[in-house]
Amino acid sequence: MQTVRRRRLGSALRDFRVQAGMNTEAASAATGWDGSKINRIENAKAHLPIKEVAPLLNAYGITDEAVVTAMEELARDANKVGWWNNYGDLPETAYKTYVGLEEDADSTRVYTPGLIPGLLQIPQYAREIITATAITRTTEEVTALVEMRKKRQAILVDTARTGGPLDLWAVIHESTLHYKSASYPALMRDQLRHLLDMADLPNVRIQVMPIRANPHPGMVGPFHIVRFPQPWPTVVMLENIRGGSFAEGVDDVKVYEAAYELIQAAALPVNDSREKIRSIMEDSTS
Template sequence: MPNVRPVPTVRRRRLGEALRRYRNAAGMTLESASAGVGWLGPKLSRIETAQAHIKPTEVAELLKLYGVGDPEVVVALGGLAKDSRKKGWWQTYSGVVSPAYADYISLESDAESVRAYAPLLIPGLLQTAAYARETIAANATTRSAEEVAALAEVRQARQAVLTRPGGPLKLWAVIHEAVLHQRFAARPAIMREQLQRLLDVAELPNVTLQVMPLAATPHPGGAGGFSLAGFPGPMPDVVTLENLIGATYVEGSDEVRVFADAFERIVAAALSMDDTLALVAQLEERSRK
């Protein structure tokens, strides 16, 4: 059977980026590092570009060569190597979940926190089932009704990270006020239920919710929405940008820092959490009339 070239996953990309960063910090070239661990050919280059697997023991060997002795770093990167082939629950939906979307779900499931600016839709982790179905159907114009239903199930299943045992995901979402005024003509109750969902989930201690008011001063969110996944220990954060055909990722530390700084300014321009909940409650009450 011919060798199958591994498809770069977000876990392998994060690991490769981290190993490349530590190699550069040690002042070593690909050739000198490969020689240091007795590797021949382009193996290390392929690992750093997420084109090849690496064993946890090999990760430890490289880090030792680079002078990285922090046990937290060794354990974290070794765990990432071990999990790079791990399949998640979303593999059950492989027929409808694209590789890019699978990468995002993998990121979300590994993350310690997610900071998101949502100018167009309620974030997926906060959507009701009905809202998810309607918005997926509107955006995924080439999908069948069965595929839309399956994608809505996936979106609901993702929300388990907010209540997972041993450490729920910390979610900080800033939603533009215009999103809260959206209406579904055929099913007007959808938005009312969605507003109530926001009020309910905001009671979780790991969820921070803010609304960007229509009258807000200019802020970096004008460039579009994004989500920033944060990871424990030494692992670098990853930014996700979504569009109609999938998602792209920003993984370089300097580029990620741009989005982290932008999110701080977005937060500063948004309503406080108390004012946000008061506005959502007001809109939910109004929707009943």
């Protein structure tokens, strides 16, 4: 099975080989392995035993202990099937890939101009959003996707997780906080109270982008910056109605990281954002 971790391992090994100036034939000669074995590992079609990680990296000139250890840990977990695979083909492939990346990340930076980020949604809000956006889904499928979203959120409070709970920084557009539900009038009061509760966590920071903010890069659309422990590179996810796409090149990632800094600067500070959320919540109950 081509798990997300196995694909990341194969991709990293391919990058190391290319950086070493080796084609598959040269790597085969350096390791004594059949070239097809190297290809299968790089394409996530074969498992790489942990004991073979260090010798392979050594052949590519990689001897940094931190890098070797990280690669060995990834090889150890490469065949583990994530909980999200229990949902089969229901989630879009890009969404499952993102959840798999999120599981291994140490932090995410999210900008959402049109909705509350999934990690911060209450179930009723999630149901309404998924129903409205996943237009081909049945009622049963929507219920399963809401359940999946709820399971994702455990990552924010899981102290047993390697590295601790995920660090989340979310910038949410103010207009999103004024959402009105025809079927559940108290929805946003409950959702906004949940945002305030989540903002009390030491690993969660929330900023509000005011309606009258200065122009900023987030006006183009939503995106997620997913960061990992070294040596894994940062990945950016661009959201769309079919799930999303990914940007992984160093230059592309730098652009999005710079854009996020400008978005943060245009948004209200964290404490002011908390008061803005509280004010809107109180207005919704009056």
